[in-house]
Every structure is written in C-alpha cells, then in structure tokens.
Amino acid sequence: MADAEARQRGQAVVKQLFGQERDMSNPTAWDEITVDHLFGTIWSRPGLAIRDRSLIVVAALTALGKEPQLKRHLQGALNQGISRDEIIEIMIHLGHYAGWPAAVNGQRVARELFDELDGK
Incomplete structure (x- = not known):
C-alpha cells in the first residue's frame, strides 16, 4: 500500500x-x-490538469475499444466540464487515427450515456 x-x-x-x-x-x-x-x-502529477488527463483517457479507451471503462470515464469527462459536443468531436477526430470502427463504437457509447443521463 x-x-x-x-x-x-x-x-x-x-x-x-x-x-x-x-x-x-x-x-x-x-x-x-x-x-x-x-x-x-x-493522475495527481503536476504536468497536466485533470480535465486534460480525462480527455486523454477518453481518447485512449475509445481507440482501444474498452467500452465499460469508456462509459465510466465519459461520465468523469462530463464531470470535468468537457461538453457533449467536445466528446463527439473527440470521436470524430479519433476516426482518422484509431479507425472508423473505434470511433463509431465510442460515439455509440457516448450517445447511450447521454440518453441515460437525459432519462431516455
């Protein structure tokens, strides 16, 4: 410990x-x-803000296709003030670096979370 x-x-x-x-x-x-x-x-190192680290983790989990962890960290990103539009923009950007399927899956996970949060 x-x-x-x-x-x-x-x-x-x-x-x-x-x-x-x-x-x-x-x-x-x-x-x-x-x-x-x-x-x-x-996460507590001084070189990056928690918001920045959150963006990095969302991008990495999207690229790796780790959907359960992505959903949890998307909620964390929202809690850091990262907007839904910014999250979707991350997915669009990643489509060109991590591949279309990774970005499509990431966007699906994000939209499912947004629907849950909106009570849909």
Whole structure:
C-alpha cells in the first residue's frame, strides 16, 4: 500500500472525476493500486490538469475499444466540464487515427450515456 498522502490524493481525484470516493473499507490489491498509484500518483502529477488527463483517457479507451471503462470515464469527462459536443468531436477526430470502427463504437457509447443521463 502507498502512503496515506497518496491515498488521500487518489481519493480526491476519484471524487472529482466520479462524484464520490472509492469504497476502501475492504480494499483489494487492485483497489489500492488504482487509488494509491493510478489516481494518487499518476493522475495527481503536476504536468497536466485533470480535465486534460480525462480527455486523454477518453481518447485512449475509445481507440482501444474498452467500452465499460469508456462509459465510466465519459461520465468523469462530463464531470470535468468537457461538453457533449467536445466528446463527439473527440470521436470524430479519433476516426482518422484509431479507425472508423473505434470511433463509431465510442460515439455509440457516448450517445447511450447521454440518453441515460437525459432519462431516455
């Protein structure tokens, strides 16, 4: 387990992205790695804002076709003030670099999330 400061930083990033801290009452090793290292160390580095990191993760998950994780990070992107139009623009841009199928799937996941959020 990382130090208490890394855990605190990680939980702050998780809360900022997803609206609540990750439940660490009975953490698995993966929970600890995710909160303490990924969010507490990597996402907390000073070189990029959380909004920028969120854009990068949305692009990477779209390109890789990781739909469940993409949906979660799209919600995080929206929580960072990234607009729906910006998200769709990311997908259009990625179509030329990651391939049309990746962009189409990413756009579908985004639209499904938007519909859920709109109560459709």
